[in-house]
Amino acid sequence: MSDVKIKSNNLNVFYGDKQALFDVNLDLNEKEVTALIGPSGCGKSTFIRCINRMNDVIDICKVTGNIEIDGVEINDENLDVVSLRERVGMVFQKPNPFPKSIYDNISYGPKIHGKGETKSELDEIVERSLKKAALWEEVKDRLDEPGTGLSGGQQQRLCIARAISVNPEVILMDEPCSALDPIATAKIEELIDELKKTYTIVIVTHSMAQAVRVSQKTGFFHLGKLIEVGKTEKIFKNPDNKMTQDYITGRFG
Amino acid sequence: MNFVLIFLIVIFSSSLFFYGKSKTKSISIERNIKLNALPKFYGYYLVLWSSIPALVFLLVWSLFEPVIIKSIIIETAANQGAIFNDKNEANLIYEKIKAIHLGTYFGDIDTILKESAISYSKFLNIFTNSKIVLIFVTIIASVIFSLKKIKNNNKAREDVEKILKGLLFVSSLIAILTTLGIIFSLLFESIKFFSVINIFDYLFGTNWSPQRAFIRDASAITAAEYDELRDAFGFVPLIAGTSFIAFIAMFVAVPIGLFSGIYMAEYASSKIRRISKPIIEILAGIPTVVYGFFAALTVGPFFRQIGESIGLTVSSESALAAGLIMGIMIIPYISSLSDDVINSVPQSLRDGSYAVGATKSETIKQVVIPAALPGIIGSVLLAVSRAIGETMIVVMAAGLAANLTINPLESTTTITTQIVMILVGDQEFDSPKTQSAFALGLTLFVATLILNYIAQRAVKKYREKYD
Numbered sequence: 001m002s003d004v005k006i007k008s009n010n011l012n013v014f015y016g017d018k019q020a021l022f023d024v025n026l027d028l029n030e031k032e033v034t035a036l037i038g039p040s041g042c043g044k045s046t047f048i049r050c051i052n053r054m055n056d057v058i059d060i061c062k063v064t065g066n067i068e069i070d071g072v073e074i075n076d077e078n079l080d081v082v083s084l085r086e087r088v089g090m091v092f093q094k095p096n097p098f099p100k101s102i103y104d105n106i107s108y109g110p111k112i113h114g115k116g117e118t119k120s121e122l123d124e125i126v127e128r129s130l131k132k133a134a135l136w137e138e139v140k141d142r143l144d145e146p147g148t149g150l151s152g153g154q155q156q157r158l159c160i161a162r163a164i165s166v167n168p169e170v171i172l173m174d175e176p177c178s179a180l181d182p183i184a185t186a187k188i189e190e191l192i193d194e195l196k197k198t199y200t201i202v203i204v205t206h207s208m209a210q211a212v213r214v215s216q217k218t219g220f221f222h223l224g225k226l227i228e229v230g231k232t233e234k235i236f237k238n239p240d241n242k243m244t245q246d247y248i249t250g251r252f253g
Numbered sequence: 254m255n256f257v258l259i260f261l262i263v264i265f266s267s268s269l270f271f272y273g274k275s276k277t278k279s280i281s282i283e284r285n286i287k288l289n290a291l292p293k294f295y296g297y298y299l300v301l302w303s304s305i306p307a308l309v310f311l312l313v314w315s316l317f318e319p320v321i322i323k324s325i326i327i328e329t330a331a332n333q334g335a336i337f338n339d340k341n342e343a344n345l346i347y348e349k350i351k352a353i354h355l356g357t358y359f360g361d362i363d364t365i366l367k368e369s370a371i372s373y374s375k376f377l378n379i380f381t382n383s384k385i386v387l388i389f390v391t392i393i394a395s396v397i398f399s400l401k402k403i404k405n406n407n408k409a410r411e412d413v414e415k416i417l418k419g420l421l422f423v424s425s426l427i428a429i430l431t432t433l434g435i436i437f438s439l440l441f442e443s444i445k446f447f448s449v450i451n452i453f454d455y456l457f458g459t460n461w462s463p464q465r466a467f468i469r470d471a472s473a474i475t476a477a478e479y480d481e482l483r484d485a486f487g488f489v490p491l492i493a494g495t496s497f498i499a500f501i502a503m504f505v506a507v508p509i510g511l512f513s514g515i516y517m518a519e520y521a522s523s524k525i526r527r528i529s530k531p532i533i534e535i536l537a538g539i540p541t542v543v544y545g546f547f548a549a550l551t552v553g554p555f556f557r558q559i560g561e562s563i564g565l566t567v568s569s570e571s572a573l574a575a576g577l578i579m580g581i582m583i584i585p586y587i588s589s590l591s592d593d594v595i596n597s598v599p600q601s602l603r604d605g606s607y608a609v610g611a612t613k614s615e616t617i618k619q620v621v622i623p624a625a626l627p628g629i630i631g632s633v634l635l636a637v638s639r640a641i642g643e644t645m646i647v648v649m650a651a652g653l654a655a656n657l658t659i660n661p662l663e664s665t666t667t668i669t670t671q672i673v674m675i676l677v678g679d680q681e682f683d684s685p686k687t688q689s690a691f692a693l694g695l696t697l698f699v700a701t702l703i704l705n706y707i708a709q710r711a712v713k714k715y716r717e718k719y720d
């Protein structure tokens with residue numbers, strides 16, 4: 001088994017008085033796809049938003065416990081969130097391209113982090129990111145058109161390219177295909193398979209089939225608790241926990 | 254009289270609601286049929302049918318009654334030997350007769366006038382009585398008609414919907430027609446003005462002094478007189494002053510308004526926002542006349558003092574004082590609107606920006622503001638047309654002299670101020686001086702219209718780009 005990239009230790013998250021995660025201990029392996037499944041409101045998204053500290057945006061959210069990336073604690077007040085997010089990219093449920101050109105959507109991140117000083121360097125980053133996101137062939141002749149004019153699936157790949165553009169180590173995906181049709185979904189899944197060669201990927205999904213198709217490791221959450229985690233094959237064929245069994249066979253959720 | 258009638262009609266037809274409701278219920282029970290609509294729709298149906306024809310009749314009657322009575326009275330007066338040469342004199346006699354009838358005429362009353370006054374009150378009586386009778390008949394007829402419809406179990410729901418649709422249509426028609434009426438009255442008076450003053454002399458003249466226009470009969474103006482007048486109605490100083498003051502106002506209001514809008518939307522905690530937003534909006538509720546005397550009595554003299562202490566001549570009525578106060582007045586328009594617009598930018602865009610590691614200010618500058626730009630431009634242009642049309646502050650603080658200047662410390666004047674100056678006091682309506690107010694109004698209207706058009710085009714263009 002490959003090395004552990006991200007390690008969470010007794011992670012608890014509170015939204016005001018309501019506790020959303022209870023003592024989550026979860027290891028995520030480098031250059032592997034980990035799928036998080038579970039019914040709505042079970043804390044999957046809350047968990048991945050801890051990895052790039054997106055919960056900071058929400059005033060009433062409080063996080064206790066530890067998360068380490070490469071052995072470095074990130075749930076630390078003194079940590080520079082900007083450089084953390086440079087290392088941990090995120091793709092959201094609904095494609096959210098900026099109201100800018102395709103080119104500017106991609107070059108936004110590198111510019112912010114001072115990468116790509118010259119135009120040609122930026123051009124290169126844009127081309128590389130779009131190629132990695134399997135979008136280059138479709139948009140190379142219209143880079144100055146608005147990103148919002150693309151189809152839903154293309155928009156989501158644009159967002160993946162945007163996440164890749166700053167050269168992260170980890171990509172978090174929060175139900176990236178839930179707003180897409182089956183063909184666009186298949187494309188994204190294909191892409192995820194390709195991306196895992198370079199990046200550590202965590203994907204939240206509601207589709208069991210998708211989890212089976214793309215992930216090597218699966219974690220099952222229920223009511224804020226991590227119920228079971230293991231190799232995807234094992235979780236879906238022979239889970240240890242009755243609740244996991246019930247969920248994946250569609251008895252609840 | 255009419256109010257009493259309207260009141261009675263409304264009371265009567267409202268009470269029919271309950272009658273209609275219970276009547277239909279009993280019909281459906283008696284004949285054991287299923288109604289085509291709920292009983293209350295039959296109630297509404299009865300209310301609408303009993304009131305609308307009577308009210309429309311009353312309206313039409315009230316419009317035509319005075320005209321008809323007047324023509325009858327003038328004719329009878331003429332038959333009795335009253336002499337009048339033109340329409341104005343006839344009108345005068347008619348007014349006298351009316352005054353005698355009301356008992357408010359204190360001049361000499363000759364027999365002709367007296368006879369006419371008697372026949373006037375006779376006609377008035379006849380008309381009033383027949384009005385009441387006819388309204389009564391109308392109501393009875395429409396109630397019978399609608400009751401018959403109800404008995405036949407008509408589709409009351411559809412009919413009520415149709416009538417309501419008609420009422421709403423008439424309301425919007427009234428709004429549109431009023432607007433058209435205002436435009437045409439501006440247009441016709443302006444045409445009269447431009448038939449005396451050449452439109453190019455008006456648009457490109459650099460001197461504005463309408464008080465020089467002392468001519469009795471504008472239609473018979475001689476060439477010599479026109480030479481005297483041609484440079485009295487130059488529009489350039491007014492548009493220059495207006496734009497100048499509006500520019501100063503925007504210079505104050507846009508940065509402050511926009512920045513406070515951004516603060517409110519992005520940084521302020523909900524508690525601060527809850528307290529400070531209404532306070533800013535109070536600025537918009539202060540009457541402009543209060544701003545006006547603040548500008549004229551406090552800010553103007555203050556600038557003058559500062560100017561004197563550093564050796565500058567500052568007029569106590571200055572473009573700077575007026576523009577500054579106008580800018581403060583406009584701040585809430587811009588801040589409140591841009592706050593709303595920024596708030597409506599979806600959170601997902603901010604999340605996307607944070608997720609690549611952007612800071613809050615980078616996100617605001619590069620993602621939120623560009624996304625909100627159409628709305629922000631819209632709010633700024635709205636504020637500009639507000640500034641151009643603003644009257645009270647400039648009347649009080651900017652001065653009356655039409656100086657063509659770009660020195661903000663001198664007094665200047667605006668289109669609105671001049672319209673006020675021209676129309677205050679007694680006016681002769683055939684003098685070019687008075688008519689010039691309409692020309693100014695028309696110009697202001699056209700300028701605002703063009704501004705709004707440009708604003709909408711700009712906003713639309715950005716929308717297409719960013720949607």
